[in-house]
Amino acid sequence: MGSFEILEHTADVGIRAEGASLEELFEQASRGLAEIIGIWKPLAPGREAQIRAQRFVIDLSARDLGGLLVDWLGEIVYLADVGDASLARVHAEAVREPDDPGSGAFTATGKLWLEPLIGEQMEGTAVKAITYHRLKVAPASTGWTAEVYVDV
Numbered sequence: 001m002g003s004f005e006i007l008e009h010t011a012d013v014g015i016r017a018e019g020a021s022l023e024e025l026f027e028q029a030s031r032g033l034a035e036i037i038g039i040w041k042p043l044a045p046g047r048e049a050q051i052r053a054q055r056f057v058i059d060l061s062a063r064d065l066g067g068l069l070v071d072w073l074g075e076i077v078y079l080a081d082v083g084d085a086s087l088a089r090v091h092a093e094a095v096r097e098p099d100d101p102g103s104g105a106f107t108a109t110g111k112l113w114l115e116p117l118i119g120e121q122m123e124g125t126a127v128k129a130i131t132y133h134r135l136k137v138a139p140a141s142t143g144w145t146a147e148v149y150v151d152v
Contacts, residue, residue: 002143004032012131012149020143022065022095026072026108029146033073034080034087036150038124041086041115053088053113061105065137068095068106069146073130076112085114125152 002024007014015032019025034040058075062068072092080087091111098104128151137146 002028004028004035006032006036007147007149011151012133013125013152014134014147014149017146017148018140018142018144022144023092023110025137025144025146026069026092026095026110027090029069029073029148030076030087030090030092030112033076033127033130033150034090036124036152037077037080037127039080039086039117041088053115054083054085056112056114058108058110058112060109061107063105065097065106066132066135066146066148068108069137069148070130070132070135072108072110073148073150077127077130079112080114083114083116085116087112088115089113127152 002019005016007016013036015029017025017029017032019028031040056079060068060071062071093110095108097106131149131151133149135148
């Protein structure tokens with residue numbers, strides 16, 4: 001089972017995420033980011049029909065895995081900010097390494113469900129940007145691990 005941990009830094013806050021697969025790693029990093037911002041409001045089982053959540057499709061590519069994670073998290077920050085919404089669910093469907101390691105792109109596809117914050121305010125920290133500072137995505141004995149910092 002994956003996990004995430006919040007890491008403190010001078011002007012930044014970091015996330016250390018773990019997952020058995022790249023998909024789970026991206027999901028855990030997303031949850032960690034949402035926890036920092038104060039927008040993680042997961043759906044209770046069976047509650048899908050009762051909410052006003054909007055589904056967004058994410059389809060990204062990048063030159064490396066770290067850049068792909070930065071872009072993925074940046075998309076969440078953007079969509080949640082523009083929609084003034086909380087993250088209700090995240091599903092990374094496929095995170096793929098290039099077929100040709102020398103010339104291909106890393107890709108990620110998935111879905112986000114965002115629920116409008118009607119009459120509510122975010123309780124966390126405003127995130128300015130996802131940074132490349134101390135960025136790390138690497139295989140681990142239990143799958144994958146990542147460290148990524150956000151500028152607050």
